[in-house]
Amino acid sequence: MLVLLASVFTVLLVPCMAQQDSKPDPAGLATGDKTTVVDAGGNPFLVSEPADKNAPNYAQGKKDADEFQAQAAKEPLAMKLADSVGHIRVATNFAWTLNTGYLVLFMQAGFALLTCGLVRKKNAAHLMMLNFAAYVFAFIAYYAVGYAFQFGAVAVNAAPANLGGTPTLNHFLLGSGLWGFLGGKGFFMTGPAYDAGSNVLALFEVVFMETAGYIIVGSICERISFWSFLLCEMFVGAILYPIYGCWVWGGGWLSQIGNTLGLGHGYVDFAGSSVVHAVGGFCAMALSVILGPRLGKFGPDGKARAFPAHNLVYVVIGTFVLLFGWMGFNPGSTLGATDLRISVIAINTNLAAIAGSATAMLFWYAKFGKPDITMACNGMLAGLVAITAPCAFVGPTSAFIIGILAGFVVCLGVLFNENVTKIDDPCGAISVHGFCGVLGSISLGLFADGTYGAGWNGVGATSYLGQAGRGVTGLLYGDTKQFLVQVMGAAICVAWAFGATFIVFKVVNAVRSMRVAKEVEEEGLDVPEFGLQGYPEDAISISATAV
Amino acid sequence: MKKIEAIIQPKKLDEVKEALLSIGVEGVTISEVRGHGRQKGHTEMYRGAEYTVDFLPKVKLEIFAPASRAEQIVEAIRTAARSGKIGDGKIFVSSIDEAFRIRNDDSGDAAL
Numbered sequence: 001m002l003v004l005l006a007s008v009f010t011v012l013l014v015p016c017m018a019q020q021d022s023k024p025d026p027a028g029l030a031t032g033d034k035t036t037v038v039d040a041g042g043n044p045f046l047v048s049e050p051a052d053k054n055a056p057n058y059a060q061g062k063k064d065a066d067e068f069q070a071q072a073a074k075e076p077l078a079m080k081l082a083d084s085v086g087h088i089r090v091a092t093n094f095a096w097t098l099n100t101g102y103l104v105l106f107m108q109a110g111f112a113l114l115t116c117g118l119v120r121k122k123n124a125a126h127l128m129m130l131n132f133a134a135y136v137f138a139f140i141a142y143y144a145v146g147y148a149f150q151f152g153a154v155a156v157n158a159a160p161a162n163l164g165g166t167p168t169l170n171h172f173l174l175g176s177g178l179w180g181f182l183g184g185k186g187f188f189m190t191g192p193a194y195d196a197g198s199n200v201l202a203l204f205e206v207v208f209m210e211t212a213g214y215i216i217v218g219s220i221c222e223r224i225s226f227w228s229f230l231l232c233e234m235f236v237g238a239i240l241y242p243i244y245g246c247w248v249w250g251g252g253w254l255s256q257i258g259n260t261l262g263l264g265h266g267y268v269d270f271a272g273s274s275v276v277h278a279v280g281g282f283c284a285m286a287l288s289v290i291l292g293p294r295l296g297k298f299g300p301d302g303k304a305r306a307f308p309a310h311n312l313v314y315v316v317i318g319t320f321v322l323l324f325g326w327m328g329f330n331p332g333s334t335l336g337a338t339d340l341r342i343s344v345i346a347i348n349t350n351l352a353a354i355a356g357s358a359t360a361m362l363f364w365y366a367k368f369g370k371p372d373i374t375m376a377c378n379g380m381l382a383g384l385v386a387i388t389a390p391c392a393f394v395g396p397t398s399a400f401i402i403g404i405l406a407g408f409v410v411c412l413g414v415l416f417n418e419n420v421t422k423i424d425d426p427c428g429a430i431s432v433h434g435f436c437g438v439l440g441s442i443s444l445g446l447f448a449d450g451t452y453g454a455g456w457n458g459v460g461a462t463s464y465l466g467q468a469g470r471g472v473t474g475l476l477y478g479d480t481k482q483f484l485v486q487v488m489g490a491a492i493c494v495a496w497a498f499g500a501t502f503i504v505f506k507v508v509n510a511v512r513s514m515r516v517a518k519e520v521e522e523e524g525l526d527v528p529e530f531g532l533q534g535y536p537e538d539a540i541s542i543s544a545t546a547v
Numbered sequence: 548m549k550k551i552e553a554i555i556q557p558k559k560l561d562e563v564k565e566a567l568l569s570i571g572v573e574g575v576t577i578s579e580v581r582g583h584g585r586q587k588g589h590t591e592m593y594r595g596a597e598y599t600v601d602f603l604p605k606v607k608l609e610i611f612a613p614a615s616r617a618e619q620i621v622e623a624i625r626t627a628a629r630s631g632k633i634g635d636g637k638i639f640v641s642s643i644d645e646a647f648r649i650r651n652d653d654s655g656d657a658a659l
Contacts, residue, residue: 296561522558527600531591 024168028196031164032090034082040340042454045082093162093336094200101204103328104211108135110321111214115221116534117314118374118427120307122524123222124534130217133226134233138213141237142206143189149173150209150242150250151201152183157251157458162336163200168192178256183246204332205245208276211329212241215280218429219288223295223521226529228505228514232287235504241279244496248275254489258459264482265464265472266457267489268448270345271333273389273440274493281434282497285423290502290509293424295521304418307426312373319377323353326384330391341392341452348391349384352403356383359407367411375411378428382410385436390444393472398447405443406436438490445486448474548643548659549617551610554582554636555628560606566627567610572620574659576609586634605636611646613656 025031037045047068050061072079112131116124154160155170157178169192173184186193189202213236220229247254248269258266269275298304309315330349331342360379361371383403390402413431417423423430453471455461464470465478475483508514515521520528527533555563560577567575581602588601612620621638629635648658 527589527591532593 022168022170022192024192024195024198025164026194026196028094031195031197032087034079034086036086036090036161036164037082038089038338045085089338090162090164090197093338094196096337097163097200097204097332097335100328100332101200101207103325104204104207104332105325107207107322107325107329108210108214110318110325111211111217112318113314113321114318114377115218115427117311117318118218118309119222120524121310121535122526124310124526125530125532126525126534127217127221128534129226129530130221130224130229131214133230134214134217135210137230138210138233138237139206141234142209142242144238145187146209146237146239146242147189147193147202147205148186149183149238150245151198151205152185152187152250153180153246153252154183154201154250156180157256158249159251160197160201160335162334162338164197166195166197166201168195169198175253178253178260180246180250180252180256182243182252183250201335204335205249208272208329209237209241209245211272212236212276212280212283215277215429215433216284216287218427218432219284219425220291221426222525223291223515224287225514225516228508228512231508232283232505235501236280236283240283240497240500241275244279244493245275247492248489254492255457257485258457262481263485263488264479265453265459267485268393268444268453268456268472268482269389269441269489270392270444271330271388273385273387273437273444274490276437277385277388277433278437278441278490278493279497281430281432281437282494283501284425284429285434286498286501287505288423288425288430290505291515293422294426295518297424298422302422304422309374315374315377319380322381323350323384326353326388330388334392344452345391348394348396348399349387351396351399352383352387352391352406353380354383355400355403356380356386356407356410359383359404360411363407363411374428375414378410378414378432379407381432382406382436385433386440386443388437389440390447390474392452393444393448393474395447395449395451398443398449402440402443402447406439409435409439434494438494441486441490441493442483444472444474445483446474446476448472448479448482449477450479548646548656549612549614550641550643551608551612551617551620551624551638552641553608553610553624553628553638554580554605555608555624556630556634556636557604557606559628559630562627563608563624566623567620570619570623572610572612572616572623574610578607578609580605580607584634584637603634611643611659613659 035046047065049065050058052058108131112128115131116127119127152169153172155165155167156172157180159165159167169185171184172180172182174182186198193202213233216232216236246252248267249255254267256266257263294307296305297307326349327346331345334342357376357380360382361376364375365371383406386402386406387399410428410431413435414428417425417430425431450470450473454464454469456472460470462468465473473479473482505514516525516529582605583601583603586603588599588603590597590599610620617640621640624638645654646658647654
């Protein structure tokens with residue numbers, strides 16, 4: 001009990017120390033010391049004097065702090081050793097976060113293969129270039145302003161303790177305290193962000209932003225012009241993703257409504273079912289609606305025509321690469337290997353993946369007589385998307401069930417868009433990422449079992465729902481408010497992602513059409529847009545054969 | 548018996564197929580070919596060097612029909628495949644000496 005109290009008081013003290021100690025540490029020489037030493041249970045090594053002199057256990061807390069100071073004076077070598085231990089702990093977590101971030105970066109290749117394989121051969125180079133340029137231009141936008149908007153104030157309410165706390169990122173541009181709307185430090189990743197800890201966070205978070213950025217490719221491909229695509233990517237990287245991301249992960253208002261409005265642990269999304277996938281999926285939906293369907297996709301009677309995938313080999317390999325990368329996406333979101341929940345997260349992620357794929361295969365088999373390979377792959381991705389929010393907070397049975405639900409949602413979603421809404425979605429991005437992203441967010445509100453996440457978003461550090469050490473909990477385990485806040489957060493995500501994108505790009509499209517010309521779309525975008533063919537069997541020409 | 552050979556724009560294949568079906572032509576062979584007539588290719592740049600995309604993708608259809616039907620088939624293809632622009636393609640009609648069905652002993656017009 002007093003150990004938990006001590007950790008609460010330390011947590012309260014750290015922000016105070018942060019405001020005093022706000023110099024960035026670009027060489028990493030001052031990051032990680034005895035203040036960052038904790039044991040397996042999260043109890044800090046340093047026992048500090050309780051800040052609140054009027055707290056009921058102040059006397060006991062003060063006695064423990066004094067005893068610690070006496071011991072520290074008697075064993076100076078132990079205190080010096082503690083500095084090294086703290087440094088190594090943070091270093092372990094740096095390595096973890098960077099390496100899992102690299103896995104997520106590799107997902108770019110997976111998505112490029114997946115989407116290229118799913119479209120027609122005449123657009124192969126176009127798809128590859130969209131995926132490639134997405135990484136480049138969204139990064140530029142995020143580097144310039146996106147990171148600062150999303151994490152410029154993270155130290156205020158959501159300091160990443162595993163990485164040393166990034167104390168220099170401590171100011172909201174819009175809002176303040178528990179009602180933050182936009183971060184304001186770290187523009188161009190310099191100044192307060194030119195810091196070892198901040199750079200780890202930046203690397204990890206930029207590749208998450210990139211995921212939202214490339215999701216839209218799956219819906220808008222085969223008809224979007226390159227210039228307008230670059231605008232879309234920069235919009236995602238600078239505005240759309242970071243703002244909602246600030247509200248949920250940057251210490252912003254959505255994460256803090258457990259404190260401000262008493263709603264559970266506030267809105268929770270562990271690795272981004274909503275922050276990454278639903279944002280990408282509903283941005284994709286808005287753009288698809290504005291662009292309109294591909295030429296010939298819907299016949300004169302409105303019936304959908306098939307445009308079969310040109311390379312199923314890419315589709316399957318791409319899906320496997322994405323699965324592999326997700327081993328960085330979900331477990332990496334602890335921002336530290338010292339959080340041993342990482343193994344549970346890794347298994348939960350796989351369980352949802354295979355359950356989603358099996359469900360999609362069997363559903364399609366039952367309904368249409370043959371298991372569709374592309375739906376098997378989409379089913380796996382759907383499971384992965386849906387488990388992304390709840391992965392740390394649920395048990396394996398729930399993870400499996402979430403995967404099954406996602407398998408159904410993605411199959412029904414694809415059929416729904418194809419036959420009812422008539423929104424042309426070549427790679428199923430809206431169903432996989434939009435619909436299943438929302439499912440993930442809500443699943444957390446249903447299935448979270450309270451075994452992890454004590455003190456999440458600053459709520460219930462000592463006890464929650466009457467139990468000491470209880471973590472994030474869903475409806476099925478007794479927390480109605482968490483379910484409500486999850487639904488609310490997901491709804492806000494959809495409204496934001498669809499609404500902001502629709503407004504901005506309706507205007508852009510009115511100024512100049514974002515779609516390529518009819519002849520270009522008929523020929524395929526490879527040569528007209530990029531002067532190159534994905535499969536240049538046509539480059540039989542005099543100039544090429546001349547030796 | 549006649550062979551009707553048509554080289555058309557790939558994007559017109561669906562329309563031509565529908566047109567042929569609507570006049571009762573059930574047998575057709577298609578192949579993806581490359582070529583050009585007076586429609587020139589275009590020049591592109593690859594890593595500092597220019598190249599010409601000379602041979603453009605086209606679709607070739609081959610239809611074997613009784614002589615009496617040839618004109619109707621030609622008209623159906625021509626109407627469906629025409630866009631009015633250079634690159635629409637051509638149709639050739641030639642005479643065939645013999646035709647046989649492999650499955651049984653049919654020959655001549657009965658094999659078409």
